[in-house]
Amino acid sequence: MEFRVETVGQAGDGVVTADGERVFVAFTAPGDLIELRVEPQTGRGSPRRGRIGRLIEGGPERVEPPCRHFGRCGGCALQHLSEGFLADWKRAAVITALGRRGFEEPPVAPTCRGGPARRRRAVFTVRADRRGAITLGFHERRGRALVDIGECPVAEPEIEALIPALKLAMEGLLRPRGEARLTVNLTDAGADLLIAGDLTESLALHERLADFAAARDLARLSLQRAGDAPTTLVERRRPELRWPPLSVTPPPGAFLQADRRMEARMRELVAEWSADAGRAADLFCGVGTLASALPLRAGDLAADSDAAAVAALKAGIDRAPGVELETAVRNLQRRPFQAGELSGFGLVMLDPPAAGAREQCEQIARSGVARVIYVSCAPATFARDARILADAGFRLAVVEPLDQFFWAPDVELAALLVRD
CATH class of the missing domain: 2.40.50.1070 (OB fold (Dihydrolipoamide Acetyltransferase, E2P))
Incomplete structure (x- = not known):
């Protein structure tokens, strides 16, 4: 049977309605007319999936995938969609996640666009x-x-x-x-x-x-x-990450921001949003990618559970004359900084894994912290944590989606929340 693809779902699959049910079909674009083959359901409550039997007519957002491995390789899921559509779709994903947590008309900026040949x-x-x-x-x-x-x-x-x-x-x-x-x-x-x-x-x-x-x-x-x-x-030479005045040598295999241009944009936003914020605590700091964009005043703190990453950051600080930044190794999911420990900090910066930082946000909500910069790779958990902060008097000032994972459904974002 022939079906028209209506939209693209959260995981990047196209959505059609067949016999009153939503069916998710990989590698389809809005407006595609397809011959649909529905696959057997894998378990009770699992989403219905289908595949393209034949593409009859391509929709307006469909483009030719540039990679011959696309469709088999699991590295990319969205090469068949136009760049403009991807930017709008990722922004809509952030708005939808926030809407589910009660944020009406959230201040979400246009997506900072990604591109090919940029994954570092x-x-x-x-x-x-x-x-x-x-x-x-x-x-x-x-x-x-x-x-x-x-x-x-x-x-x-x-x-x-x-x-x-x-x-x-x-x-x-x-x-x-x-x-x-x-x-x-x-x-x-x-x-x-x-x-x-x-x-x-x-x-x-x-x-x-x-x-x-x-x-x-x-x-x-x-x-x-x-x-x-x-x-x-x-x-053969020290593998450096240079963020003047800091130069950090990451441990082998360290987590780095995937796109250098997106990293630069994050650092621009951190520098702008942290101005005049007072003492800052960078929690989930990694090797210091975002901490290094802070004014780095005396009393600033950077903490993470990854001891090797924190040691690399500390070594970079020790090599940089005049840089003052305290470091700490701490599992922030199990031992978040308590409200009392955050006394004296004007800004907390968070860049947690996909699970988010619920426990840490609960402590920030009870503290006197006036400003939060939150970088996230998971809009749903960010929206959950933003709701915790909003209920404690924080205002969601701006959110900027960042297409760091080009051709993938993952969405990065940076957000500023302030307590007026």
Whole structure:
């Protein structure tokens, strides 16, 4: 049967109505006319899913996907949608999430647009078959099969150019049927590569990897066996993140903001929103990406549960003359800063994982903090936490969606809440 795609759902799948039910169909665009094949329901209460039997007519927002792996590779879900539509759709996702928490006509700015060839961090899976042949790429969408890729147009060109060389470098490094994860971070001093997994190691293999690092001009190459901490095999130069006056060397495989332009925009917003705020506490600080955009007054604090990231930030602070920033290692989900501990801080900055920062926001609500900057990768949990703060007298001043995860349904945002 033929159906017209009505909209795009929260996970990026198109939505059609069939027999009175919403059916989610991957890789469809609003206005598409499709021949629909409904799939068996996987469990009670699970969403109904379908697939395209045939695309009869493309909708106005459909574009040609630029990657030959699109449709199988689970790395991207939205290459078939126009950039303008994606920007509007992600803004609408933020508005919808806030609306569900009672924010009427929330002050959501236009989306800061993303783009291709801008992902500065990639995590590839590499697998050896029983003969040792290597497959490198991303898992299939909603599957465990590995899609062998030759290029990745969402990644920065320096990462994309590494893909064929990484396949060759991994030959003989994995045990038969072994698997590893390759994390490539582009720092301001070059690529930082962490190979983690079921590795075979020998002097000859180490020498081959060192030659590979030199040939590809890597800043650093590290190895990590299961259950062990990473060890640096070769460091040709320090892999620095430069945020003058700070320069931070992240630990191998560290979490970095995925898009450098989006990182720069976040830092612009932090600098603007933190002006004249008094002492600041950056909670969930990581390696200090956003803390380094603060005025860095005496008494400012940066805290995170990741001890290696905090140690890297502390080392950067120690190297930077005149920078005063206290650091702390603390699990903020289990031990949020209590209201009394926040006494004297005018600003709290939050950049939590997708689960959000409910317990921490409850303490901020009870404190005398007057300003909160909240960076989030999950609009639903942000809206929940913003409701906690709003009920305590905070006003949602502005929210800016950031299309950091281009061609993916994930939505980043930065928000300012103030207590008038």
